[in-house]
Amino acid sequence: MESDKRKRLAFGLYLNYFVHGIGLIILAQNMQELGKLWGQPLAVVSYVISGVGIGRLAAYLLLGSLADRYGRKSFVYIGIGSYFVFFIGMLLVRDVTAAYVLAILAGIANSALDSGTYPVFLEMGKNNGASNILIKAFMSAGEFILPLGVSFIEVNNQWFGWSFIIAAMILVLNAIILLPVKFPEKNLAQEAEQQLFAHILAWRRKSLAVLLSFYGYSSMALMILYTQWISLYAEQQLHFSNLQAHLLLSLYSVGSITGVIIVFLLLRKKVAETTLLISLNALSLISLLVINLTSSSLLVSIASLIFGMSAAGGIMQTGLNLFLKLFSKHKGLVTGVFFTFGSLASFSIPLITGWLSKVSIRTVVEFDIVIALMGLLFSIGIRIVLGSEMNLAQARKRIKLIDYLVVHLLEYRFKQVKTVGRIKFLNQQMILDEKQEQVVLNRISVQSSNKELTPYLQDVYRHIMKNSRTYEAEDVKKKKLTK
Numbered sequence: 185m186e187s188d189k190r191k192r193l194a195f196g197l198y199l200n201y202f203v204h205g206i207g208l209i210i211l212a213q214n215m216q217e218l219g220k221l222w223g224q225p226l227a228v229v230s231y232v233i234s235g236v237g238i239g240r241l242a243a244y245l246l247l248g249s250l251a252d253r254y255g256r257k258s259f260v261y262i263g264i265g266s267y268f269v270f271f272i273g274m275l276l277v278r279d280v281t282a283a284y285v286l287a288i289l290a291g292i293a294n295s296a297l298d299s300g301t302y303p304v305f306l307e308m309g310k311n312n313g314a315s316n317i318l319i320k321a322f323m324s325a326g327e328f329i330l331p332l333g334v335s336f337i338e339v340n341n342q343w344f345g346w347s348f349i350i351a352a353m354i355l356v357l358n359a360i361i362l363l364p365v366k367f368p369e370k371n372l373a374q375e376a377e378q379q380l381f382a383h384i385l386a387w388r389r390k391s392l393a394v395l396l397s398f399y400g401y402s403s404m405a406l407m408i409l410y411t412q413w414i415s416l417y418a419e420q421q422l423h424f425s426n427l428q429a430h431l432l433l434s435l436y437s438v439g440s441i442t443g444v445i446i447v448f449l450l451l452r453k454k455v456a457e458t459t460l461l462i463s464l465n466a467l468s469l470i471s472l473l474v475i476n477l478t479s480s481s482l483l484v485s486i487a488s489l490i491f492g493m494s495a496a497g498g499i500m501q502t503g504l505n506l507f508l509k510l511f512s513k514h515k516g517l518v519t520g521v522f523f524t525f526g527s528l529a530s531f532s533i534p535l536i537t538g539w540l541s542k543v544s545i546r547t548v549v550e551f552d553i554v555i556a557l558m559g560l561l562f563s564i565g566i567r568i569v570l571g572s573e574m575n576l577a578q579a580r581k582r583i584k585l586i587d588y589l590v591v592h593l594l595e596y597r598f599k600q601v602k603t604v605g606r607i608k609f610l611n612q613q614m615i616l617d618e619k620q621e622q623v624v625l626n627r628i629s630v631q632s633s634n635k636e637l638t639p640y641l642q643d644v645y646r647h648i649m650k651n652s653r654t655y656e657a658e659d660v661k662k663k664k665l666t667k
């Protein structure tokens with residue numbers, strides 16, 4: 185794919201996620217206005233918002249598997265179209281049932297975009313899935329800008345619907361940007377990837393699918409719980425001022441954006457996904473423990489920043505990337521499965537924590553520690569099942585080190601061979617010693633711990649000994665000449 189087209193495609197796809205970031209919070213940010221429009225109390229508006237989650241849950245698996253069959257572009261367009269109807273429709277409908285249907289449509293839009301987009305970035309290839317991490321950055325930018333826009337509109341006494349209209353306009357622009365772009369051939373990079381994962385046995389693949397799906401749940405749950413409860417926890421349990429308590433969430437967002445950049449750069453440097461999963465999950469566990477164990481506002485603030493960086497810096501997307509690479513024939517379906525588990529978290533965590541909060545808000549935060557621990561265990565499990573040899577660049581780095589050692593050992597061996605050669609020359613013995621060569625080859629067979637490798641090792645040694653003979657002969661010839 186030419187670089188201009190590639191840039192245009194990436195830009196369009198990212199811009200969709202900027203709008204999606206807006207879509208994620210636009211209903212919550214306009215609850216009062218929407219309530220007025222529909223003549224309903226806030227509780228009913230909140231009920232409508234839950235429709236988004238239902239739409240997601242219903243659509244992910246179906247759309248994901250269809251996206252594998254019918255190509256990605258149509259699904260990106262289904263996403264754009266559904267979101268467009270959602271944004272405009274929300275301003276037009278006057279009854280709650282219609283609004284609920286539109287909310288479900290937003291959920292469908294979300295799943296269509298995801299199933300159509302995440303696989304594409306991997307199929308564009310080249311940077312180890314780092315581009316998928318930037319999706320998160322564009323979402324965060326949308327989530328960051330919308331509240332500012334909403335308060336700007338409010339302060340200037342403008343119509344609340346403008347933010348909906350602007351979001352819809354960006355979608356129209358996107359539809360135009362993406363129209364002439366050809367998406368990469370489905371599963372183009374697949375062959376190379378499959379080579380890399382071809383050795384993974386069926387039972388390992390099954391265990392990895394289960395672990396990564398659970399990781400889809402835990403990584404989403406970790407963030408949802410934190411953002412929902414941290415301010416209340418800081419105010420009620422740590423006795424922070426209202427401002428300090430809300431600042432924690434802002435620090436979390438700043439951390440999240442920083443984390444996205446860090447994870448992006450690390451993935452480009454070919455750091456293995458499993459290394460990132462383990463270290464970032466460990467970091468989010470540690471920061472939650474700090475938040476739980478101290479009430480110092482400085483420490484808690486730093487911990488909130490680090491938690492945002494580690495738990496919300498694209499680590500969920502990193503898990504998805506790994507999942508996609510392992511099952512590269514079914515990228516759409518895998519995206520669907522992963523986010524179905526994520527949606528289950530968005531749906532169940534508010535229910536579970538609502539119930540736990542009756543005990544205390546501290547218990548709720550403790551529950552987040554349990555989730556972080558589970559996430560860490562899943563990551564370690566994934567690393568163990570996968571083995572550490574799955575990253576091409578990393579494996580090559582290890583080979584480089586091994587070759588360095590082998591070259592030095594061979595040099596040392598040739599030095600000894602030279603000595604043997606000179607002794608044989610003095611004793612007027614033949615250079616070729618078939619018996620000795622057989623001794624060497626037998627020894628290799630005894631020494632090699634992997635019997636599958638024995639014939640290869642013996643062949644390597646036949647070549648080494650052939651070269652030893654040539655080396656010995658050359659050395660002897662030189663000696664004769666200098667005599």
Ligand SMILES: O=C(O)C(=O)C[C@]1(C(=O)O)C=C[C@@H](O)C=C1
Binds near residue numbers: 601616618620
């Ligand atoms: O041990 C010897 O006689 C050698 O010359 C060394 C060596 C070897 O590389 O191991 C090389 C040539 C001989 O045919 C047998 C063995």
